[in-house]
Amino acid sequence: MDTKTRFLQASRQLFQRQGYHGTGLNQILELSKAPKGSFYHHFPEGKIQLAAESLELAGAELEALIRNVISHANDPQTAITVFVNKVAKWFKSSDYSAGCPITSVLLDTVPDEQLTTRSCRYVFAQWIGIWSDYFESSGVSTVDAQYLANCLVTGLEGAWIVSRAMQSLDAFKFVERSLISQWQQVNGDRK
Amino acid sequence: MDTKTRFLQASRQLFQRQGYHGTGLNQILELSKAPKGSFYHHFPEGKIQLAAESLELAGAELEALIRNVISHANDPQTAITVFVNKVAKWFKSSDYSAGCPITSVLLDTVPDEQLTTRSCRYVFAQWIGIWSDYFESSGVSTVDAQYLANCLVTGLEGAWIVSRAMQSLDAFKFVERSLISQWQQVNGDRK
Amino acid sequence: MDTKTRFLQASRQLFQRQGYHGTGLNQILELSKAPKGSFYHHFPEGKIQLAAESLELAGAELEALIRNVISHANDPQTAITVFVNKVAKWFKSSDYSAGCPITSVLLDTVPDEQLTTRSCRYVFAQWIGIWSDYFESSGVSTVDAQYLANCLVTGLEGAWIVSRAMQSLDAFKFVERSLISQWQQVNGDRK
Amino acid sequence: MDTKTRFLQASRQLFQRQGYHGTGLNQILELSKAPKGSFYHHFPEGKIQLAAESLELAGAELEALIRNVISHANDPQTAITVFVNKVAKWFKSSDYSAGCPITSVLLDTVPDEQLTTRSCRYVFAQWIGIWSDYFESSGVSTVDAQYLANCLVTGLEGAWIVSRAMQSLDAFKFVERSLISQWQQVNGDRK
DNA sequence: ACTATCGGGACCTCCCGTTGTT
DNA sequence: AACAACGGGAGGTCCCGATAGT
16 A cells, blocks of 8 residues: 555544544654655645545545445435444444544634635535435435435434444434434325 | 633633644633633643533533523424524524534544543433423423434534535524424324 | 641652652642642742751751660661661662652752752761761761761762662662771771 | 754753753753754653663763773772762862762652663663772672772762762762772782 | 654643732 | 632643755
8 A cells, every 4th residue: 555545544544533633643654654754745735635635535435335335225215224324333343433534624623724624515515415316316306315315414423423422322323213214204205 | 700710611612613632722821811820720630621611511501592492482393493593593603613512522532531521421411301301291202202302412413513514504404304304203193 | 747847747758759859849738738828838938948948857857866876876886787777778668769868959959059058068967977976985086087977978878879779778788888897997996 | 963962961961960850851952952843853752761861871971981090090099099089070170069960860750760760770880890890800809899899889979969068079088088998908808 | 755853833731939818 | 827819931742844865
């Protein structure tokens, strides 16, 4: 694996658990097993650039999961269930500490540091877009599809947070129930 | 206003926008207009203790808002609508930067720094408890009341985040719609 | 025990192990179980005054030990042996960490902080004077008595240090042998 | 002279006069004419590592003096006299303030800060070893050689201390007399 | 593309001493 | 005598970034 990728993966892991300011550059360098000199070669704009690119990497990883779940599921309801449970399981296996890799960076960088905020917006939009297209392709209206997709992403973000504080997966369970219920209602209306 | 309270209010504001590690003690001192020497008199365990107490202050403030909304609303549906919209409006008026005061600290302190994690858990439990009791008192079953309360808090947390990234209140709108829908369903089942 | 004495005893213990600058005022207050306000009542000149008085207390304690040993010993040779061994035993029982209470303060206060340096000089002069008088009273010449007394105090100081570094009482053994040898030679010359 | 050496020499000087805790890092940086940033590059474990390495530098310097004196002296008695007087003269020329560079650090670092204690032990052992070998090579028994070497080092340490308190070289004079006397006795026994 | 060194500033903590009040 | 609160400064550590030279 090349050096730049190691930087990105190391920072993704660390930012996810400790946030942007809570993660030192030296810590990233150590985990990447790469020297400081190389870092500024790959990221001339420094830590903030690393964060932005790291966000997009993290976004792409989760996007891959979404596409994977969608392509294997028979219907949206199953997709929702499988997806929420996968995320929940991963979260638990990290001891409730590796939450949403986007949020942890989003929340402790001031908004005018445009690089990161822009990346966060892009990633969320992608996720919502994929789900929305998927729901729409299964027959619901565009408006409802967007509604469901937004509920899904928003609910997931909320669950990651509440779950971390509570050290329990309950929040994911409630979100799952809520999403299924919404889906059935929207889908039922159509019929 | 006494010195300790000034510390707490200043830190609440700053942590909310910049997170725990993103906020320097000097910044807090400056905003508090308090000298460094006094700080360790009031918070012998240092910054982490300040954060913990600041979390509880923030929790209590939002708790007061919840109680206020509940006591003025004619029915739960109205309460939900009013509450979500108030939160959304406040968030927008801070330029989408003053999100949940709990989350911003929760996410960049490692879980073993128990002081803060414990405070976060306590605050979330309080919020959920209040809503749950309220829903229950309006006639729904305990299980459903807890479900609704959890959806409310979790949805709110998610909305704060997505809304911040998107710089738009859409997420709050979707959460509102989802909550109302859940409420009606649960309430309708009862009838 | 009154407050001032508690301050002196607490500081004696702490300075002995950690030196002057290595011991914080708060640590002394904690061990004394006394508040800061009282401290500056008893020691208006602050920490340096405490150190000076603490040195004299420590000096007096050791002086009492010397007098005690002398008064119970049949002859100087026994007195030397008993004294060196008592000091060595005490030192070992403190895990080689509570060395000479004078030295530990003497060495990390700059000489122009007169208060402490003067106290140190006074204490050493006392110790040497007592031993010297004792030796002289047992029949050796004034010059030889002073020589022996100086060797005793100097040797003891050296032994405390080397013994601490080596974590062994060997240094005290060597000093004892040396002192006995000197005594016999001086005493023998006289006969 | 390179930066790391400047750090070591500056700290050796300052620790010697003011002890470990009495010497601030800023003071060392100022005397080294080196920036703070470089410091943790050369001493990743911080001040305590600097102290440990500084001790070994100081130990080596004095070791060089010992070897020099030994190699130029015709016999041990001369060597002892020359060595003690050199040390005494240097001490006086520092206004009785630059005592043993080892002791000043040894006494105000708690023993479990192993780095420094280990260095002190090493240095003392070196000094004693050199003298011991020298005495043995001049014909005295191993046991007596070790005895003399220990007396020399211990006596020197004691003299530095008493001399500092008294602001007089008397202690060195007494130690010299004592050492010569021991040497003659030991050497005479052999004949 | 990698490395070692530099550079200054900010981090949180704790320092010692002072002041007010009881 | 005791005490809570204040006050500013320095403590050691580590930050992110820059600059040589390899």
